[in-house]
Amino acid sequence: MNIVTNFLKVPYRAGAIVLSIGTLLVILIAAVITLPGFLAPENLSNLLAQSTVLVISALGQTFVILTGGLDVSVGSIISVTTTIMTLDLPEVVRVFLCIAVAVAFGLANGYGVARLNVHPIIMTLATMGIGQGLALIILPIPGGRVPDWLSASVAGSVGPVPNSLFWLIAASLAAAWLLYRRPFGLYLFASGGNDFNARMNGVPVERTVIKAYVLSALFACAAGMFLAGRLASGDPKGGATFGIESVTAAALGGVHLAGGIGSILGTVVGAAILGIVNNVMNLANVSAFLQSVVKGLLLLALVVSQRRKTIGL
Amino acid sequence: MSMLVEMVGINKSFGATRVLSDVRFSLERGSVHALMGENGAGKSTLMRILAGVYQPTTGSVRLRGEDVSFKSPKEARLAGVSTVFQEFTLIPNLTVAENMFLGHEPRRKDGSIDSAEVVRRSRELLADVFPQLDATAIVDTLTVAQQQAVEIAKGLTSNADIFIFDEPTAALNSTDVAHLFKVIRDLKAQGKAVVYISHRMNEVFELCDVITVMKDGGWVKTAKAEDFNLHSLVATMVGRELQNFFPPRSQETGEPMLEVSGLKLHDGGASVAFSVRKGEIIGLAGLEGQGQREIMRSVVGVETARAVTVRRRAGGSAMSAVNVTSGFPNAIAAGIGFIPEDRKQEGLFLRLPIYDNIALGKQLNRNMASVAWRSVSKVREIIKSLRVAAADPGAPVGKLSGGNQQKVLLGRWLLSGVDILVIEEPTRGVDVGAKAEIYRLLRDFSDRGGAVIVSSREHAELIGLCDNILVVHDRKIVGQMPAADATEESILGTALGSSSAEDPRAVVH
Numbered sequence: 001m002n003i004v005t006n007f008l009k010v011p012y013r014a015g016a017i018v019l020s021i022g023t024l025l026v027i028l029i030a031a032v033i034t035l036p037g038f039l040a041p042e043n044l045s046n047l048l049a050q051s052t053v054l055v056i057s058a059l060g061q062t063f064v065i066l067t068g069g070l071d072v073s074v075g076s077i078i079s080v081t082t083t084i085m086t087l088d089l090p091e092v093v094r095v096f097l098c099i100a101v102a103v104a105f106g107l108a109n110g111y112g113v114a115r116l117n118v119h120p121i122i123m124t125l126a127t128m129g130i131g132q133g134l135a136l137i138i139l140p141i142p143g144g145r146v147p148d149w150l151s152a153s154v155a156g157s158v159g160p161v162p163n164s165l166f167w168l169i170a171a172s173l174a175a176a177w178l179l180y181r182r183p184f185g186l187y188l189f190a191s192g193g194n195d196f197n198a199r200m201n202g203v204p205v206e207r208t209v210i211k212a213y214v215l216s217a218l219f220a221c222a223a224g225m226f227l228a229g230r231l232a233s234g235d236p237k238g239g240a241t242f243g244i245e246s247v248t249a250a251a252l253g254g255v256h257l258a259g260g261i262g263s264i265l266g267t268v269v270g271a272a273i274l275g276i277v278n279n280v281m282n283l284a285n286v287s288a289f290l291q292s293v294v295k296g297l298l299l300l301a302l303v304v305s306q307r308r309k310t311i312g313l
Numbered sequence: 314m315s316m317l318v319e320m321v322g323i324n325k326s327f328g329a330t331r332v333l334s335d336v337r338f339s340l341e342r343g344s345v346h347a348l349m350g351e352n353g354a355g356k357s358t359l360m361r362i363l364a365g366v367y368q369p370t371t372g373s374v375r376l377r378g379e380d381v382s383f384k385s386p387k388e389a390r391l392a393g394v395s396t397v398f399q400e401f402t403l404i405p406n407l408t409v410a411e412n413m414f415l416g417h418e419p420r421r422k423d424g425s426i427d428s429a430e431v432v433r434r435s436r437e438l439l440a441d442v443f444p445q446l447d448a449t450a451i452v453d454t455l456t457v458a459q460q461q462a463v464e465i466a467k468g469l470t471s472n473a474d475i476f477i478f479d480e481p482t483a484a485l486n487s488t489d490v491a492h493l494f495k496v497i498r499d500l501k502a503q504g505k506a507v508v509y510i511s512h513r514m515n516e517v518f519e520l521c522d523v524i525t526v527m528k529d530g531g532w533v534k535t536a537k538a539e540d541f542n543l544h545s546l547v548a549t550m551v552g553r554e555l556q557n558f559f560p561p562r563s564q565e566t567g568e569p570m571l572e573v574s575g576l577k578l579h580d581g582g583a584s585v586a587f588s589v590r591k592g593e594i595i596g597l598a599g600l601e602g603q604g605q606r607e608i609m610r611s612v613v614g615v616e617t618a619r620a621v622t623v624r625r626r627a628g629g630s631a632m633s634a635v636n637v638t639s640g641f642p643n644a645i646a647a648g649i650g651f652i653p654e655d656r657k658q659e660g661l662f663l664r665l666p667i668y669d670n671i672a673l674g675k676q677l678n679r680n681m682a683s684v685a686w687r688s689v690s691k692v693r694e695i696i697k698s699l700r701v702a703a704a705d706p707g708a709p710v711g712k713l714s715g716g717n718q719q720k721v722l723l724g725r726w727l728l729s730g731v732d733i734l735v736i737e738e739p740t741r742g743v744d745v746g747a748k749a750e751i752y753r754l755l756r757d758f759s760d761r762g763g764a765v766i767v768s769s770r771e772h773a774e775l776i777g778l779c780d781n782i783l784v785v786h787d788r789k790i791v792g793q794m795p796a797a798d799a800t801e802e803s804i805l806g807t808a809l810g811s812s813s814a815e816d817p818r819a820v821v822h
Contacts, residue, residue, distance in 0.1 A: 013406050013451070181425045183418060186407070190415060193406035200366070200402040202387025202416030260406040 013189060014263035015254030016305075023252075023302060024273050031280045038283060045162040049154070049230055051275030052164045053078065053223045055268055057242045058249035059175040060219025062267045063212040065250050066179075066192045068259025069113055069120035071213060074220040074246050076131025077105055078239025081224025083135045086144025086234035094147070098221050105131060106217030110210030128243060135236035142235040146228045154229030167226055171219065176264045184211060192259030248295070249274050252302055273298070316375075317342050317506045318363065318475060323372035325358055332358050336372075336532045338525060340475065345497060345507040347517045347538070349550055350527035351744040356510050359527070360477050363508075364396040365389030387416050395468025396477040401460055405453035409463050410435035412452055413470045438469045442496055456602075458489035465496060476500055477508040482516060483742060486601030486770060487805070494520055512744060513771070514543055526550055551746050558749050559777035560756035562797065566780065567591030570626050570764035571612075571649070571733050577619040578607050583789040584620075589733070589764040591626075594755060596775035596782045596796065597768040599808045604788035605768045606654075606737065612766070613637060613644040613651040613735050625649065625733065645677050650726030652719070654737035660722050663711030667703060668692050670710050670721050674729030695724040699754060716740075716747025723754055732763045739767060740774060752778050772801045784808050 031038045057074050064071040081098045089097070105127055112123040156163045179185035187208040190198040199205050220239075227238055247257075253270025255262030277298060281291045318340035325333040333355045340346055348356045361367045363374065365383030374381055376392060383389040386396070403412050410432045411418075419430040435448040443462045452460060461481060468476055478497070482490045497507055497520060509521055517524065518538060525535040526549045534549055541549070569588040576585040585608055589595050597605040611618035614637030625647055627633035635647040644651070653659040661670055668689065675686035692706050699720040703713060710721055719739065726734060739755065740748045755778065759765050769775050775782055776799050784792040784807040792807035 183420070183424070183426050186411060186415070186418070186426055189406055190404045193404040197402040197404055198415075200386050201404070201412075202385060202390075 013261060014266055015256055015261045016302075017254045017263055017266045017269070019302065019305060020252060020254050020266055020269045020273065024269050024276070027273060027276055027280070031276060035280060035283050038280065041160075043279070043283070045157070045164070047275060047279045048162055048168070049164045050279065051271060052168050053227050053230075053239075053242060054245055054249055054275055055168055055271040056171045056223040056226065057220050057239075058246040058253075058267050058271045059171055059264065060216035060223075061246040062175070062250050062255055062262055062264065063179075063188065063219075064120070064216045065247070065255050065257055066188050066259055066262050067209050067212050068192050068195075068257075069209070069212070070247060070257070071109060071124045071216045072121065072243040072247075073105060073109060073124040073128040073131055074216060074223075075239040075241060075243030076128045076135065077102055077217050077220035078224040078227060078242055079135040079236055080131050080138070080239075081221050082146075082228040082231065082238050083139035083144070083234040083236050085146040085150065085225065085228040086139055091147045091149075095225075098225065099218070101134075102217040102221035103214060106214030107210065109217070110213035113213065114206040114209040132237075132240070139234045139236050142231075142233060142238070144234040146232055146234065150225065150229040151232045152229075154226055164226070167222075171222060172264060172268055175219070175267075178215065179264055184208065188212060189260055192261075194260075245274065246271075248299055252299060316340065317377060319375040320359070320363065321373050321375075323359065323362060323374075324370045325362065325367060325372075326370050331530065333362075333369075333530045336527065336530070338363075338532070338535075340506045340508065341523070342474070342506055343501055343504045344522045345501055345509055345520055347521035347524045348508055348510045348527065349517065349524055349546065350533075351550055351746055354527040354550075355530040356527055357479055358530075360396065360479060360508060360510065363389070363475075364394055364477060390468070390471050390473065391417065393471065393473045394475045394477070395465075395471065395473035396479070397461060397464040397468070397481055398479050401464055403452045403460055403463055406451065408449050408451055409439075409446060409455075409466070410448040412463055413438070413448075413467050417471065434470070435466070439466055442466065442469065442499070457484045458486075458492075461485070461493070474505045475508070476505060477510075479510045480512065480742070481509075482511060482513060484770075487772075488600065490516070512748075514546065515773075517546075518543070547745060558752070560753045562780050563592045563594070563756075563759060566593040567762075568626065568630060569632075571766075572624045572632060573612055574622045574624075576608060576611055576621040578604055578611065578788045580619055582619070585788075585790055587783055587790060587793075589766055591762055591764060592759050593781065594759050594765040594767060594779045596779035597766065597785050598772050598775050598782050598804045599785040599791075600805075601770055603786050603808070605785045607788070608785065609735055609737055609766065609768050610651075611637070613649055614639070614641045615651060615653075642677075645729070645731070648731045649733045649735065650729065650731035652722045652726070652734070652736040652739070654741060656715075656718055656722055657711075661710050661718055664709055666707045667696065667701065667710055667713070667721055668706035671695055671706075671724045671728055674725035674727070677729060691728065692724075695728055699724050699727075700750065714744070714747070715742040716744060716751065719743055719747075719751055720754070723751075723758075727758070733765075734758060734763060735766045737768050738770065739778075740769075740771075748774075772799075772804050776800070776804075 037043055057078060061071055061074055080101055084098045084101065085094050087094055109124050109127055112118040113120050153163055187203045190203050191205045191208045195205050224239060228234060231238065249271035250267050251257065252273050253266030255266055277295060281294065316339045320338040323333055323336040336359055338359060350356050358367065362369050365386045365388050368382060381392060404415065413435050414431050418426045421427045432448050439446050439448055443466060446459060446462055452463060481493060485493065500507055511517055521538050523535065524538050524541055526533040528550065567590055570591050572588040574586040597608060599605055607616060610616035611621050612623055617638060621637060623635045623637050624632040625635055636643050657663060671692050672686060679686065689706065696706060701717050701720045703717065710718060739751055743751060755765055767775065767779060776796050779796040782794050782796050782799050782804065783790050784804055786808040
C-alpha cells in the first residue's frame with residue numbers, strides 16, 4: 001500500500017515524467033522498426049558515448065533548475081576541462097586543477113545568484129563568456145594529449161558493456177543520492193517551491209542555491225573529463241552546445257523551469273530522448289538544419305502537452 | 314498562575330517609520346488571548362516579534378521567565394512558539410509530513426533524512442488532531458482548511474506551548490471554523506497558551522478569555538473578555554463609537570437590470586437562474602465551495618460555464634444579451650464590473666500607483682490603438698469621494714491597507730461607469746472601520762441606480778448588507794429570502810435542508 005501511494009505521489013514532484021517515458025518508448029520503437037542499423041552494437045555504443053556528456057551535464061543542470069535558476073555556463077566549463085586536461089602538468093595536478101576551476105565557477109555563479117541577487121541567466125552568461133575565453137587562451141585550437149588512462153576509461157569496455165555506461169550510471173546514482181538521500185535534496189525542492197517560506201522554516205536557502213550551482217559545475221567538470229577522454233584531446237569549443245542542450249534535456253524530462261518540480265529519472269529520460277533523436281536522424285541522413293528544426297518542435301510539443309500548473313499557494 | 318510570555322516596552326521601527334511604541338503583552342498558560350485592533354494597529358508586527366520574524370528595536374521578551382531574543386522563526390519554533398500566519402508558510406511541492414518537519418527532520422546515522430520516521434511521527438501527531446489528513450499528501454493539492462491544519466500541526470512537531478493564530482478563519486467556512494475552535498479549545502485544555510487575532514467579533518467573544526486592544530502601534534487596554542461587550546470593544550478599537558455599521562436597505566427597487574438564466578456549471582447539472590433589480594444588492598450565501606464562486610465568475614465570463622444566458626437592461630425596458638461565454642471583456646463593454654476575492658493577485662497591480670490602478674477603468678473600454686486616457690483630476694475626485702487613505706495618487710497600491718485597496722478597485726469600476734457590479738468577499742482582510750465604509754459605498758452605488766451581486770463567507774455581512782439572499786448549495790440555488798428576515802441559522806438550514814442526506818461534518822477535513 002505504502003509503495004503504491006508513494007509511487008502515485010512521486011509523479012507530482014517529478015513533473016510529467018510519464019509523458020517523457022512514453023515519448024522515449026515511442027521514439028525507441030519507431031527507431032527499431034524503421035532503422036535496421038539502430039540496434040547494431042557499434043551504433044548502440046556510439047549512441048551511449050554521444051549521450052553521456054549530455055546526460056552528465058543535464059544532471060548537474062537539474063539541480064540548478066530545481067532552484068528556479070538556469071546555468072548556461074555548463075558548456076564553457078566542459079570546454080575548459082578538456083583544455084586543462086591537455087596542459088603540460090603532472091596528471092594529478094591537471095585533475096585537481098579541473099575540479100578547482102569548476103568549484104570556482106560554481107561558487108561564483110551561486111554567490112552571484114543567491115547573495116548578490118544577480119539574475120541566473122545574466123550571472124551564468126557572464127561566467128560562460130569568461131570560461132569560453134579561458135578555454136581558448138589555454139588551447140587556441142583543438143589538439144593536445146590527455147592522459148592515457150582517461151581515454152582508456154572512456155573508450156574501453158568490460159565484456160560487452162561499454163565503459164561509458166558506467167560513467168552514466170555513476171553520475172545518475174550520485175545525482176539521485178544527493179537529491180533523494182541528503183537533506184540538501186529536500187531543501188532544494190523546498191527552495192524551488194517557495195523560497196520565502198523555506199526561509200521562514202529555517203531552510204538555508206542561500207547555501208542550498210550555492211550548492212546547486214557548485215554541483216552543476218562539478219557535473220559539467222565530469223562531463224568535460226569524459227569528453228576529453230573520448231576525443232583523446234582538448235577542444236576549446238567542444239562543450240559549447242551543452243549549455244543549452246542540458247536545459248533542453250531537463251525540460252524534455254519534465255523538469256519545470258520555474259523550480260521545485262523535476263526528477264533525476266526524468267532528466268536521464270529527457271537526455272536519452274535528445275540523444276536518440278540525434279542518433280536516429282544521423283542514421284537516416286537528415287540534414288543538420290532540419291535536425292535542429294525537429295528538435296525544436298519536439299521540445300515545444302512535449303512542454304506544451306505537460307499539464308501546466310503553477311505551483312504556489 | 315505564572316506568565317508564560319511577557320513582552321515589555323516593545324518598540325519597533327522600520328527605517329524612520331515607527332510601527333510599535335512601548336507595547337506590552339503577556340500570555341498565561343491555558344488561556345486564549347485575543348489581540349484586537351484595526352489593520353495597521355501593529356498586531357501582526359507584535360506577533361512576528363514573538364515568532365522571531367522581526368527583532369524588536371528595543372524592549373524585552375521573556376519566555377517562561379527568561380529573556381529571549383529569537384533571530385529566526387526557526388529559533389522561536391524550537392523554543393515552543395508556533396505561528397499560523399495569515400499567509401501560510403507551507404511549501405507547496407512537499408508532502409504534509411515533509412512540511413511538518415522541514416528544518417528539523419529526524420536524521421539517520423549517516424546524516425540523511427529518515428523519511429519513514431518523518432511519515433510515522435507525522436501520522437502519530439495528526440491522529441489526535443486532524444485524523445482525516447493524509448501525511449503523504451502533497452500540500453498543493455489540499456484545501457485551504459487542510460493547509461491551515463498542516464500549519465497547526467507544524468507547531469505540534471516541536472511540542473510548542475504557545476500558538477499564535479493570525480486571522481485563521483478568514484478563508485474558512487463555518488464547519489471548518491467549528492473544527493478549528495475545537496482544536497484551539499483542546500490546546501487550551503492541555504495548558505497551552507493561544508494568541509488569537511481576528512476581525513470577527515463573535516469569534517473573539519466565543520473563544521477568548523482575555524482581550525488586548527492595540528491602536529496605531531500602541532497598547533490600549535487588556536481586560537477579561539467578559540468585561541467587554543461588542544460595542545465597547547469596537548469603540549476601544551476605533552477610538553469612537555461606530556454608528557450604523559450597515560447602511561439602510563433600499564427603499565424601493567426598480568426593474569430588473571440583469572437576468573441570468575440557464576446557467577449550468579457542469580453537464581447535466583441543474584440550471585441556475587436569478588435576476589437583480591435596479592437599486593438592489595443580492596447576496597449569494599451557502600457553505601464554502603458549493604458553487605457561489607463559479608456562478609459569480611460565470612456571470613461575468615471570467616470562468617466559462619457549460620451554458621449560460623446573461624441579459625442586461627439596455628436603455629428603456631428592452632433587455633439585450635451579453636455574450637459572456639467569449640470572455641470578461643464583453644461583460645465590461647456591457648457595463649458589468651467584477652471585483653475578485655483575491656484582490657492582491659487577481660484585482661490589483663500592486664507595484665503600480667493608485668492612479669494607474671484606477672485609470673485602468675477608463676482604458677478597458679477603449680480601442681487598443683487609442684491614446685491612453687489621462688486625467689489626474691478625475692482620479693483624484695474618485696480617490697477623494699471614496700476616502701482612500703492616501704493623498705498621493707502616485708503611491709503604489711501594494712502599500713495600502715486591505716480596505717483602501719478594496720476602495721481602489723471600487724474606484725476603477727466607478728470611473729469606468731459600470732452600473733452592475735459583481736463582487737466576491739467585499740471585506741476579506743478589511744478592518745472594522747473600513748468595512749462599514751465599504752458597505753456604505755456599495756449601497757451608494759446601488760442607490761444611484763446600480764445593481765450589485767455579492768458573495769461572502771460571512772453570512773452576517775450578507776444579512777446586514779443585502780436586500781435579498783440566494784442560498785447556493787451543490788451548484789444550484791436552493792432558496793431565496795429577503796435579507797431583512799434572514800438569520801445565519803435560516804441560511805444554513807436552507808442550504809443543508811436541501812440535501813438532508815449530506816452530513817455537514819463530512820466537509821471537515
